[in-house]
Amino acid sequence: MELILKDGKKIEVENGKNGHxxxxxIAESLAKNSIAYKLNDKLYDLYRPISGDGAFELITKESPExxxxxxxxxxxxxxxxxxxxxxxxxxxxxxxxxxxxxxxVDLNGYVLKEEDLKKIESKMKELSKKNEYIIRxxxxxxxxxxLFKDDEYKEELIKELDPNEEISVYxxxxxxxxxxxxxxxxxxxxxxxxxxxxxGAYWRGDSKNKQLTRIYGIxxxxxxxxxxxxxxxxxAKKRDHRxxxxxxxxxxxxxxxxxxxxxxxxxLMLRRQIENWWYKIHDEYNYKLIKxxxxxxxELWLTSGxxxxxxxxxxxxxxxxxxxxxxxxxxPGAILVYNSELHSYHDLPLRLGELGLVHRHEASGALNGxxxxxxxxxxxxxxxxxxxxLKGEIETLLGLYxxxxxxxxxxxxxxxxxxxxxxxxGDDEIWAESEAILADACKASGHDFKINPGDxxxxxxxxxxxxxxxxGRIWQCGTIQLDMNLPERFDCTYINSKGEKxxxxxxxxAILGSFERFIGIITEHFAxxxxxxxxxxxxxxxxxxSQVHGKFANELVSKLKENGFRVEIDDSxxxxxxxxxxxxxxxxxxxxxxxxxxxxxxNVTYRKYGTEKQINVSLDDFxxxxxxxxxSKALLVDPKNLKL
RNA sequence: GCCGACUUAGCUUAGUUGGCAGAGCAACUCAUUCGUAAUGAGUAGGUCGUAGGUUCGACUCCUAUAGUCGGCACCA
Numbered sequence: 001m002e003l004i005l006k007d008g009k010k011i012e013v014e015n016g017k018n019g020h021x022x023x024x025x026i027a028e029s030l031a032k033n034s035i036a037y038k039l040n041d042k043l044y045d046l047y048r049p050i051s052g053d054g055a056f057e058l059i060t061k062e063s064p065e066x067x068x069x070x071x072x073x074x075x076x077x078x079x080x081x082x083x084x085x086x087x088x089x090x091x092x093x094x095x096x097x098x099x100x101x102x103x104x105v106d107l108n109g110y111v112l113k114e115e116d117l118k119k120i121e122s123k124m125k126e127l128s129k130k131n132e133y134i135i136r137x138x139x140x141x142x143x144x145x146x147l148f149k150d151d152e153y154k155e156e157l158i159k160e161l162d163p164n165e166e167i168s169v170y171x172x173x174x175x176x177x178x179x180x181x182x183x184x185x186x187x188x189x190x191x192x193x194x195x196x197x198x199x200g201a202y203w204r205g206d207s208k209n210k211q212l213t214r215i216y217g218i219x220x221x222x223x224x225x226x227x228x229x230x231x232x233x234x235x236a237k238k239r240d241h242r243x244x245x246x247x248x249x250x251x252x253x254x255x256x257x258x259x260x261x262x263x264x265x266x267x268l269m270l271r272r273q274i275e276n277w278w279y280k281i282h283d284e285y286n287y288k289l290i291k292x293x294x295x296x297x298x299e300l301w302l303t304s305g306x307x308x309x310x311x312x313x314x315x316x317x318x319x320x321x322x323x324x325x326x327x328x329x330x331x332p333g334a335i336l337v338y339n340s341e342l343h344s345y346h347d348l349p350l351r352l353g354e355l356g357l358v359h360r361h362e363a364s365g366a367l368n369g370x371x372x373x374x375x376x377x378x379x380x381x382x383x384x385x386x387x388x389x390l391k392g393e394i395e396t397l398l399g400l401y402x403x404x405x406x407x408x409x410x411x412x413x414x415x416x417x418x419x420x421x422x423x424x425x426g427d428d429e430i431w432a433e434s435e436a437i438l439a440d441a442c443k444a445s446g447h448d449f450k451i452n453p454g455d456x457x458x459x460x461x462x463x464x465x466x467x468x469x470x471x472g473r474i475w476q477c478g479t480i481q482l483d484m485n486l487p488e489r490f491d492c493t494y495i496n497s498k499g500e501k502x503x504x505x506x507x508x509x510a511i512l513g514s515f516e517r518f519i520g521i522i523t524e525h526f527a528x529x530x531x532x533x534x535x536x537x538x539x540x541x542x543x544x545x546s547q548v549h550g551k552f553a554n555e556l557v558s559k560l561k562e563n564g565f566r567v568e569i570d571d572s573x574x575x576x577x578x579x580x581x582x583x584x585x586x587x588x589x590x591x592x593x594x595x596x597x598x599x600x601x602x603n604v605t606y607r608k609y610g611t612e613k614q615i616n617v618s619l620d621d622f623x624x625x626x627x628x629x630x631x632s633k634a635l636l637v638d639p640k641n642l643k644l
Numbered sequence: 645g646c647c648g649a650c651u652u653a654g655c656u657u658a659g660u661u662g663g664c665a666g667a668g669c670a671a672c673u674c675a676u677u678c679g680u681a682a683u684g685a686g687u688a689g690g691u692c693g694u695a696g697g698u699u700c701g702a703c704u705c706c707u708a709u710a711g712u713c714g715g716c717a718c719c720a
Contacts, residue, residue: 113648198648199648201715202717207645208717213648214716242712305720310720313720363645365716546677577680577681578683596679614679
């Protein structure tokens with residue numbers, strides 16, 4: 001049989017071993033819009049039909065799609081192994097995911113152990129060696145219900161399918177699964193894999209349902225690829241902000257305050273640099289900066305609607321017999337500031353910025369280092385403007401976001417979330433108009449964006465900013481949200497040019513999101529090797545012999561401090577190599593070694609983090625260089641090329 | 645909150661069927677005074693997360709509880 005590829009190339013299917021099955025499988029694939037494959041020495045080249053006329057294109061094994069198909073088949077292989085090892089096991093769903101696959105299984109109350117994963121893996125290897133063909137079959141709904149009558153989960157899924165459509169099932173050996181496909185042609189494709197974690201997961205993702213046992217794994221086309229992915233995980237572990245935070249003395253947690261982080265001297269120094277810079281930029285962008293109280297009365301939260309909609313997540317208290325709540329958001333405070341005086345259209349846009357400390361009672365199981373905490377500081381702002389000013393405001397904001405993210409070398413993408421299907425407030429017309437304004441502002445400032453239909457908040461559409469760190473992980477940090485709710489509830493107004501009261505447009509926006517989380521993200525992004533402008537300690541001075549060079553070294557420290565640098569000296573009576581190592585481990589940007597040579601000439605010898613070169617320059621040149629590096633907010637090292 | 649795992653010195657950790665809790669790093673002391681990733685010797689440091697229980701005897705087994713971690717759900 002001959003396959004025609006997209007580029008016109010033809011491929012002959014050889015009549016080798018199992019030639020019949022191969023032809024059968026390809027014929028099926030053609031008919032069912034599934035995948036076909038090439039039978040020769042490279043068994044794992046996958047093809048997909050690009051039209052109904054038998055043309056195929058190559059999906060290289062490097063492509064995400066091939067990886068996806070392989071992992072989906074690995075999920076089936078695992079399910080087959082489980083069905084053989086655990087009689088009566090029932091199966092939920094088992095899809096491929098971005099970095100592997102999982103299957104949700106019901107083992108009748110049996111608690112799966114780590115050792116069981118090994119057993120399942122061995123069974124999978126055995127089945128892989130058997131090289132069972134993965135055959136697709138289309139059956140009627142009745143037939144499908146009959147086939148899966150012993151599995152209530154599959155049954156439930158089948159019942160929801162269109163009775164007039166045929167239902168596809170995939171079979172390999174004794175194992176049969178309800179599945180859309182596609183799959184690799186036979187089990188031997190799934191050769192390099194690993195099962196890594198066992199977790200609980202609600203059936204159909206609903207916490208009202210029973211929890212099934214979810215087993216996660218990963219499959220690759222080669223041993224090397226599998227090892228590479230394992231290594232990436234190892235690297236991520238080394239960058240873990242909880243580990244680095246401890247090593248560098250950035251922050252700590254205490255069992256006396258689960259989810260409430262403590263900032264340690266180094267962590268606070270880092271944070272102060274970012275805060276100072278944030279304040280400075282917001283002054284430049286004509287924000288009015290405020291600080292509003294953490295505790296405010298119940299009535300305020302009733303007016304804002306938080307008491308009714310968000311009460312479970314709010315910390316409440318009583319003061320002098322009156323109910324209060326600790327703010328979970330800064331908006332009402334900012335609105336009180338806005339409403340504290342009468343505004344004219346000349347005042348707008350009014351940008352009220354606040355580094356606001358909020359508390360939210362997050363579920364205990366949601367807590368995660370600095371990524372998910374119960375108290376955090378949002379880099380918040382509430383912008384009050386007229387309808388006409390909206391587009392310009394958004395464009396300015398997009399420029400501001402660019403400026404801030406680029407300092408950290410973080411790429412980002414924008415997602416526009418639009419009107420929910422139901423339970424939203426505001427006129428459809430205003431929704432449409434503001435969605436268009438958000439989209440236009442992105443386009444006008446040259447930003448691509450994706451649309452997430454129906455994912456807007458009930459009170460307005462929003463732009464979300466997804467940051468990508470050096471390991472390719474995505475973090476949602478920034479957001480710009482239009483709010484049609486609170487200005488109404490709090491009766492915010494301004495006097496327009498005709499002397500009439502008018503309702504301003506209100507935007508919520510945060511760039512970093514929360515300081516805590518953002519510091520967690522950049523700690524992992526930089527693996528603790530922060531750019532010199534925000535590094536807790538910028539320079540470490542090491543006298544070769546503290547008795548001989550200590551005095552000179554201390555004078556040098558004073559001079560550097562006078563220049564505003566964050567400097568420490570290590571004049572302990574240890575060998576230079578030992579003290580040098582300690583400074584490198586702490587990821588201090590510059591190490592100055594002071595010995596006879598330096599004392600004589602007055603020059604300094606520095607070693608920059610990430611290099612081993614010793615560079616001798618005059619003190620003035622060194623100071624000038626560091627100042628430039630701080631002012632330009634240069635990265636210390638390429639975060640991707642760090643030796644960890 | 646739910647499922648599961650984990651919790652041993654400041655940190656990283658060993659501890660085999662229940663029988664005196666062991667190490668490396670850090671700290672401290674002494675010697676060493678040294679030019680780019682760990683000088684050597686010694687000292688001290690533990691109610692084995694917490695509270696109960698079983699047992700002649702519990703770090704080890706059981707129950708409860710707290711915290712952490714991996715997921716799920718949540719993130720108006």
